Amino acid sequence: MDPRSEVLLPQAELFTRPLLLAGAPADDLLGQLPQARAWTWHAGDQA
Helix, strand or coil: CCHHHHHHHHHHHHCCCCEEEECCCCCCHHHHCCCEEEECCCCCCCC
């Protein structure tokens, strides 16, 4: 598990409202925080 997730998951009860994670790690963090959504941006991508 990503170290960033290891910091957030023990405090999951604090995230009862919608949460936007920028640059979320590629593990199961979003599956374990049902109110969380991820936003990522890659420099080479164009809309």
